[in-house]
Amino acid sequence: MKTLLLVFIIIPAAFAMAQDPFSDAVNAAEQAKQAVTAPPKFATREYQVPPEFFGGADTDAKREQMFANDGIQFPQGSSMHYDPVKKILTIRDTEDELVLVDKLVAIWTAAKAKP
16 A cells, blocks of 8 residues: 555656646747747948949949949848949948948958059
């Protein structure tokens, strides 16, 4: 009788302490879903560049394509605009992409400054 009583006490306690693998899988799936569906965080930066910086690309779409050709991604919600009067390029993109834009603008500026 004592053995039977111990079994009834120990086994339920062991089950209560065990992790529920189904619950863990559901939690992991929910976290992955949130990571995928979370909207990207955007920032805006301005760059002072002359019109010839773009080598003949005379529309924002063509300028954006120049950057895209060098690996810059423009997810939904990002934007690019160049004001030729003020000579300011304004880019709204994710922080990761803006770091790449910084480097690309520096490289292009240095390349165009060389005679």
